[in-house]
Amino acid sequence: MVPQMTGPTSAARYAGTRVHxxxxxxxxxxxxxxxDDITRPGMLHACFVRSPFPRARIxxxxxxxxxxxxxxxAVFTAADINPEVHELWYSIMGKDIPDTPRPLLAEGEARFVGDPVAIVVAGSRYVAEDAAELVEVDYEPLEPVVDYRSARDASELVHEGYEKNVAGRLxxxxxxxxxxxxxxxxxxxxxxxHQQAYVACPMETRGIVAEWSGGEMTIWAGTQAPHEVRAVCSRVLGLPEHRIRVIMRDTGGGFGQKVAPLREDLCVMVAARKVPAALKWIEDRRENLMAAGQARHEHGTASMAFAEDGTILAANIVHTQDVGAYPTPWPVGTAAAVGMIxxxxxxxxxxxxxxxxxxxxxxxRIAYRGPWQFETVARELLLDIAARRMDIDPVELRRRNFLAADDLPYAMATGMPLDHISPREVFExxxxxxxxDAFREEQAAAREQGRxxxxxxxxxxxxxxSAMGAFGTEGATIRVEPTGKVNVYVAGGSTGNSLETTxxxxxxxxxxVAIEDVNTIQGDTxxxxxxxxxxxxxxxxMIAGAVGTTARTLRERIIAIAAHKLxxxxxxxxxxxxRATVRGTPTAGLSIAEIAHTAYFDAASLPPDIEPGLEASGRYRAEAMSIWANATHVCTCEVDVTTGMVTILRYIVSEDCGPMINPNVVEGQIDGGTVQGIGGALYEHLAYDEDGNPIAATFVDYLMPTIAEVPVIEHGHIETPGPGPGGYKxxxxxGAIGAPPAVINAVADALSPFGVTITDLPVTPASIVALLDEVRAS
Amino acid sequence: MADVEVEIRVNGQPRRASVEPRRTLADFLREQCGLTGTHLGCEHGVCGACTVLVDGDAVRSCLVFAVQAEGAEVTTIEGIGAPDELSPVQAAFRDHHGLQCGFCTPGFVVSVTAFLRDHPNPTDDEIRDGLSGNLCRCTGYQGILAAVRAAAAGAQATTG
Structure with missing residues (x-):
């Protein structure tokens, strides 16, 4: 049942309902x-010339x-673009970190296939692409460091000054x-x-339009964070922030890829100051899969010690991740989360x-939805492997070890402080x-039949x-306009996650007030x-906090005006x-429209201590360092042991994100993340060949799940309020964190009669057949 | 190569333009006609975001040159419904949270519109098979499947 947005306004209470x-x-x-829908007068188009070599001297x-x-x-090279950079750092990490190199265009050396070497500017994208093919680059191919796992012993260095190709350790x-x-x-x-590289892959590729005019920069961007685009543009160009305006309306998915403006975006900002009109760059899919960053490529040796009854005594992970040539932002700090969680x-x-x-x-390497999710992959795969070795059902092993309500608050041995979570409840x-139990019976019966x-x-x-740094605050401005209609202004950055509706x-x-009387303006710095x-x-x-803080001020003023008039x-x-009404005499009242009219059009009638107008700005400060959410994913599947094909039968997510502002939005987020995780477990692989050539740079080779592969996802909701406004988490x-190990564990469980241990992702038909051949041969 | 004159009926209106032979139908619609609802997600015919109807058939407009559509009747997402007058398929997508970022959505709506015309009472397997040429990265297809079922049921109820 989907409640209608335009129903009667009595008992208006929208949070918690599935409004349109x-x-x-x-x-x-x-x-x-x-x-890409933005058009500006005389607009020019950019296309990048990219290195066809994984490593080459230019x-x-x-x-x-x-x-x-x-x-x-124009054709701009590193010599034109790179010297224009004043400073380059990202708000999430701050400027005081040992950041890794990040030239806007490759200078002297190209460091991966797709590394931008020059930017071509032309009157149309067709011509820009033609011209990019005519740019001649003298490359001297060099021996590349292709596999991060052997990079420590490689004779070559990706970057001078980083011994053994180590970007950092913690x-x-x-x-x-x-x-x-x-x-x-x-x-x-x-x-x-081992986890393979797979990526955000939003349906809309990256893109930016930058227009330099009269000492002001206006940028239209596909972004998750318009203010971060402004901040980075300000740093890179050395321009004051108030001379830069960043606008975004609709962004076609981000999933982490569109948080930090990347090298090409910055290059367009610099180039825009050198051309006479707005400059547009829209990435094509091949570029997106080749150069918009990698994620998930890592491995770790996970170890756990158990008592006789299966109680966990200690856990350890030794983790190594591929950060590629130009990680953004600094990747070393974020990797610590894998260990700490x-x-x-x-x-x-x-x-x-x-x-x-x-x-x-x-x-x-760049951010992708749950960048630290390898901790869950490693731990949950290891627990299933351990359970089988100890001859305990994996479900039973977990039951013996989950944190219970009585344990909270609980400090992880790594120092992370847990509270307001419900691991046992979501699991059960x-x-x-x-x-x-019924599934175990069905499974036994199926095995009798060779399924x-x-x-x-x-x-x-x-x-x-997270309340870290600038993440710890969010502001809102609310204007009750003179007719009583409401506009709410928040920073935005919605990329499908429904921030306008929220x-x-x-x-x-x-x-x-009635929901149809409220409009929101977002994504314009x-x-x-x-x-x-x-x-x-x-x-x-954070939006709940910002809106709540600001609305409190306005409510007080609305009530003060109403009290005065009534x-x-x-x-x-x-x-x-x-409406504002007098308790006990509901006939005595004023509509918000009447109050707003008074506030703006009849300010003289207000008492001197009441500010005219009905607008307020407020800023919320996060109450906790972070708000913990938790979930259990359960997957069942059938594996064809001849072909290696995996068919998912049922998929269940029981999660605790506190009370839901809009269950449709919550379930939509879970479903989308889960299917990305299923893709990562079974299909998606941003692969390179042994010479360093990307071999999955089209949707023919990079296999995202289609509607034909995905199961129906069933939801369970447990609501433990978190420490913040509304208890929202x-x-x-x-979804993207929990899904891969649930799928892999289901496949491993199906294959348990064969004594197979799965430790390499993705699990493809070929890898399953190879594993089965291996155990049969031994 | 010299430009070529084309005339294509788009959403019922005749559109004449002089185009390069290599100009795709998608770019013609987006740039010559200003119909930016047709989106380009891959430009190699896999993702389906650019799907439009050409003489009633669902076609990937990134794989068709504008000159190939000479004389054809093209329907884009803008010709299916309007913000204050959603088509039954569009309304079903809204009612069942069948879209998030909205980038793939026009391609899905056009594909589903053609699919339900040809399969008015589809099974789930037929829906999955019929829409396996459209990629969505946000929804996990859950709301889309529900929306297509509902749109089919609604049409059956209306005509039934």
Whole structure:
């Protein structure tokens, strides 16, 4: 049942209901405004010349022939662009970190296939692409460092000054932990788990339009964080922030890829100051898969020691990740999260971790939905492997170790402070939705018939809504206009995550007005308060805080005006359904429209202590360092042991993201993330060949799930309020974190009669057949 | 190569233009006609975001040259419904959260419109098969499947 947005306004209470999205009408009819829909007078088009070599010395760039082509305006190389950079750092990491190199255009050396070497500017994209092919680059191919796993021993360096190709290392806890705990433990299980590179792959590629005019820069961007685009543009160009305006309306998915403006975006900003009109760059899909960054490529040796009864005694992970040639932002710090969250939702008395970030001559590592999710992959795969070795059902092993309500608050052995979570509850709820016992019977019966079914679970805890640095605050401006209609302004950065609907729902509730009387303006740095946009599953809680803080001020003023006009005490005024009424005498009242009219058109009638007008700006400060969300994913599947084909039978997610602002939006976020995770487990692989050539640079080779592959996803909701406004928690990333190990564990469970251990992702038909051949041969 | 005169009926209106022979129908619609609802997600015919109807058939407009559509009747997303007058398929997508970022959505709506015309009472397998040529990265297809089922049921109820 989907409640209608345009029903009667009595008992208006929108948070928690499945209201229609305000974004939908324009997006369904082709009237959205994506960055490629922007046209400016005399607009020019950019195309990048990219390195075809994974590593090559650049001895010269020759543009004569390209410049001679009709319609070509300019060809810029590193010598034109790179010296213009004043400073380059990203707000999430700050400027005081040992950041890795990030030249806008390749200078002297190209470091991956797709590395931008020159930017061509022409009157149309067709001509720009023609001209890019005419730019001659003198390359001297060099031996590349292709595989991060052997990069430490490579004779070549990706970047001078980074010995053994190590970008950085961090560790925590007792490095001899397993050596000390292991000998006295009943069981020690240790496996090295490998995850392939897979990526955000939003349906809209990257894009930007930059227009330099009269000392001001206006940028239209596909972005998750318009204020971060402005901030980075200001730093790079040395321009004051208030001379830069960044505008975004609709952005076609981001998933982390569109948080930080990347090298090409910055290059367009610099080039825009050298050409006479707006400059547009729209990435094509091949570029997106080749040069918009990589993610997930990592491995780790995960170890756990157990007591005889399966109680976890200690956990350790030694993790290494591929950061490619030009990671953005600095990748070393974020990798620490893999180690710090590795203990997960379990009682783990002792834990230690180490992480190493390795350069390679491949695309640079960037953020992707739950960037630290390898902790869940490694832990949940290891627990299933351990359970089988200890001859305990994986479900039972987890039951013996989950944190219970009585344990909270709980400090992980790595120092992470957990609270307001429900690991046992979501786990049992998910198993109940499945009927786990019945599935085990069905599985046994199927095996009798030579069919192999399996069930896998995956449980995690996830820090959302970080209060780190500039993430810790979000502002809102609310204007009740003279007619009583409401505009709410927040930073935005919505990329499908429904921030417009969220802001409208929350504002309507906060002011007690009808939802159709509220409009929102987002994604324009000239008119909205500063905010760092979509990232880290922060928007729900932070927008709730910003709207709540601001609306409180406005409510007070509305009530004060109403009390004055109605000659009643402030305490006796009730605000609901778009009216201020006097308690006990509901006939005595004023509509918001009448109050707004007074506030703007009849300010002289207001008492001197009441500010005229009805607008307010407020700023919320996060109440906790992070808000923990948790979930359990359960997957069942059938594996064809001849062909290796995996068919997912049921997929259940039971999650605790606190109360839901809009269940449709919550479930949509879970479903989208989950299917990305299923893609990562079974299909997607941003592969390179052994010479460093990308071999999945089209949608023919990079296999995203289609509607034909995905199961129906069933939802369970447990609501433990978090420490923040409304008790809301983040939910944007969790699906992508929880899904891969649930799927892999289901496949491994199906194949358990064969004694197969799965440690390499993705699990493809070929890899399953190879694993089965291997065990049959031995 | 010299430009070529084309005349294409787009959403019922005749559109004449002089185009390069290599200009895709998608770029013709977006740039010559200003119909930016047709989106380009891959430009190699896999993702389906650029799907339009050409003489009633769902076609990937990134793989067709404008000159190939000479004389044809093209329907884009803008010709299916309007923001204040959604088609039954568009309304079903809204009702079932069948879209998030909205980038793939025009291609889906056009594909589903053609699919339901040809398969008015589809099974789930037929829906999955019929829409396997359109990629979505946001929804996990859950709301899309529900929307197509609902749009089919609604049409059956209306005509039934």
């Amino acid at each position: 999205r305000v974004e939908d009408a324009r997006l369904l009819t082709g009237y959205g405004t994506f960055v 001895d010269g760039v020759h543009a004569t022939e390209a410049l001679a082509l009709d319609g070509v305006h 560790r925590g806890g007792n490095k001899d932990l397993m050596a000390e705990v292991g000998p006295s433990a009943a069981h020690v299980v240790s496996e090295t788990i 590795f203990p997960g939702p379990y009682r783990v008395p002792q834990a230690a971790w180490a992480t190493t970030s390795m350069f390679s001559n491949t695309a640079g 709820h998910a198993l109940e939705l499945l009927d786990h 192999y079914l399996g069930v896998g679970t995956s449980s995690y805890v996830e820090p959302t809504t 802001a409208v729902q929350l504002t309507a509730d906060a002011l007690g 000239a008119v909205t308060p500063f905010g760092l946009g979509t990232g880290g599953s922060r928007s729900g809680s 000659e009643a005490a402030v305490e006796d005024i009730e605000l609901a359904d778009g 983040g939910v944007g990333e969790g």
